[in-house]
Amino acid sequence: MTAITDRRAAPDTERLHEVAARVTDPEIPVLTIADLGILRGVSLDDDGTVAVTITPTYSGCPAMDAIQEDLEREFRDAGYSAVRVDLVLSPAWSTDRITDEGKAKLEEYGIAPPTGTGHRGTVTVGMAVKCPHCHSLNTRELSRFGSTSCKALYTCRDCLEPFDYFKVLS
Numbered sequence: 001m002t003a004i005t006d007r008r009a010a011p012d013t014e015r016l017h018e019v020a021a022r023v024t025d026p027e028i029p030v031l032t033i034a035d036l037g038i039l040r041g042v043s044l045d046d047d048g049t050v051a052v053t054i055t056p057t058y059s060g061c062p063a064m065d066a067i068q069e070d071l072e073r074e075f076r077d078a079g080y081s082a083v084r085v086d087l088v089l090s091p092a093w094s095t096d097r098i099t100d101e102g103k104a105k106l107e108e109y110g111i112a113p114p115t116g117t118g119h120r121g122t123v124t125v126g127m128a129v130k131c132p133h134c135h136s137l138n139t140r141e142l143s144r145f146g147s148t149s150c151k152a153l154y155t156c157r158d159c160l161e162p163f164d165y166f167k168v169l170s
């Protein structure tokens with residue numbers, strides 16, 4: 001007697017990740033949630049529900065509702081009817097999670113990417129922020145808060161262009 005094997009494919013986590021990674025940040029649409037490092041994981045539950053785990057850039061981030069809706073829509077469009085988005089706060093997100101590709105996209109978009117790495121409990125020393133337009137280090141902070149809470153507003157003293165700087169968060 002020949003054994004019958006279950007030919008159902010194991011969940012294609014790579015495909016699930018690709019679907020989730022298509023979702024962009026509503027505040028910085030050139031970055032995907034994978035570029036930003038808020039996409040923590042994607043899996044398929046036994047009942048066929050797609051489970052997506054994300055972490056906000058900071059507690060109370062207003063973009064989380066839009067990202068959840070976008071994830072649900074992307075998976076429905078990809079043929080998955082049930083999607084659950086789990087928001088996890090620990091470990092906390094930091095700018096260290098932004099991919100190198102994400103940092104390049106920020107600069108190309110006109111936002112200076114975070115410089116250095118986040119370190120809790122350390123004293124920070126002011127450092128020059130490179131202008132994403134002309135690459136000069138002759139810049140100055142105009143406002144600690146820019147168009148969103150995670151950005152500061154800077155200006156370049158050489159090309160005279162204002163720009164956002166994605167603050168280092170840890």
